[in-house]
Amino acid sequence: MFETFAALAEPSRFRIVELLRGGARTVNEIGAKLDLAQPQVSKHLRVLKQAGLVEVEPRAQQRVYELRGKPLRELSQWLERYRKIWDARFEALDELLVDLEKEKTHGKR
Amino acid sequence: MARDSVTHSERVSDRELVITRWFAAKPELVFDCFTQADLLRRWWAPKKLGVELYDMQTEPRLGGTYYFQFGPKGKPPVAFRGVYKEFVRGERLVYTQKFEPNPMAGEGLITMTFTAEDGGTAMRSSELFPSKEVLEFAISSGMEKGMRETLEQLSALLPEL
Numbered sequence: 001m002f003e004t005f006a007a008l009a010e011p012s013r014f015r016i017v018e019l020l021r022g023g024a025r026t027v028n029e030i031g032a033k034l035d036l037a038q039p040q041v042s043k044h045l046r047v048l049k050q051a052g053l054v055e056v057e058p059r060a061q062q063r064v065y066e067l068r069g070k071p072l073r074e075l076s077q078w079l080e081r082y083r084k085i086w087d088a089r090f091e092a093l094d095e096l097l098v099d100l101e102k103e104k105t106h107g108k109r
Numbered sequence: 110m111a112r113d114s115v116t117h118s119e120r121v122s123d124r125e126l127v128i129t130r131w132f133a134a135k136p137e138l139v140f141d142c143f144t145q146a147d148l149l150r151r152w153w154a155p156k157k158l159g160v161e162l163y164d165m166q167t168e169p170r171l172g173g174t175y176y177f178q179f180g181p182k183g184k185p186p187v188a189f190r191g192v193y194k195e196f197v198r199g200e201r202l203v204y205t206q207k208f209e210p211n212p213m214a215g216e217g218l219i220t221m222t223f224t225a226e227d228g229g230t231a232m233r234s235s236e237l238f239p240s241k242e243v244l245e246f247a248i249s250s251g252m253e254k255g256m257r258e259t260l261e262q263l264s265a266l267l268p269e270l
Binding site (some may be wrong): 070097 | 114132133151154155167254
C-alpha cells in the first residue's frame with residue numbers, strides 16, 4: 001500500500017499516471033507529452049510498475065504502458081479511513097472548545 | 110463559525126506530513142487542549158472511532174514527557190511517548206514521538222504552530238518521521254493526519270479507472 005503512495009508522491013510520476021488514464025502509451029509518447037527525457041520516463045515507469053500501478057503490454061513492435069486501477073482504489077480507501085480518524089478527533093475538539101467556553105462563562109457568574 | 114473547519118493535509122516529502130486546521134477558540138486554549146491531559150482525554154479518542162483510551166499523561170512544560178496509551182477495543186494497546194522540546198503556550202510546540210511497541214520505529218519530531226486568525230486559531234502541524242518506513246508504520250497505525258489533497262487528486266482519477 002505504501003509503495004503506491006510513495007510512487008504517486010513524486011510529481012512526474014503522478015503526471016504519468018494522469019496521462020495513462022487516457023489510454024496506454026509508449027515510453028517515447030509519455031516523454032514527448034510530458035516533456036521528460038526517455039531515461040527519466042523509464043526510471044519512473046519502473047517505480048510505477050514495481051508498485052503495481054502500471055503494466056507493460058506488447059503492441060505491434062512496441063511496448064506500451066497501461067494503468068492498473070486496483071492499487072489506486074485500495075490506496076484511496078485506506079487513506080480515507082485514516083483521514084476520518086483525524087476528522088473525528090478534530091470535531092470532538094471543536095465540541096470541547098465550545099464546552100470550555102461555556103464553562104468559563106458559567107464560572108464567572 | 111467565522112471560518113470553515115476543514116482539515117487540510119499535505120505530504121511535503123517522503124518523511125514529512127503537514128496538517129492544517131482552524132479552530133474557533135483562542136490560541137492559548139487550543140494549545141492547552143493539545144498539551145493538558147485532562148483536556149486531551151476529552152477529545153483525543155472520540156467514541157465514534159471505537160478506540161479506547163487507557164492512559165493519558167503529560168507534563169506540560171519544556172522538557173516534560175507525555176504518554177498516550179490507546180487501542181481498538183479487544184486488541185492489545187499501543188502507545189505514543191515523547192518529550193516536549195519547545196513549549197511556548199499559545200504559539201509553538203515541538204515534541205519527539207516514539208510509537209510503542211515497535212522498537213525499530215525510531216523517533217519522530219512534530220512541530221506545531223498556533224496563530225490567531227479570523228477570531229480563532231490556525232493550527233499547523235508538521236510531522237517529520239525518522240524514515241519513510243516509519244511513516245508507513247505510523248500511517249498504518251492511525252497516526253496519519255489526513256492527506257486530503259492527495260485524496261482529492263485520487264478521487265479525480267478514480268471515476269475514469
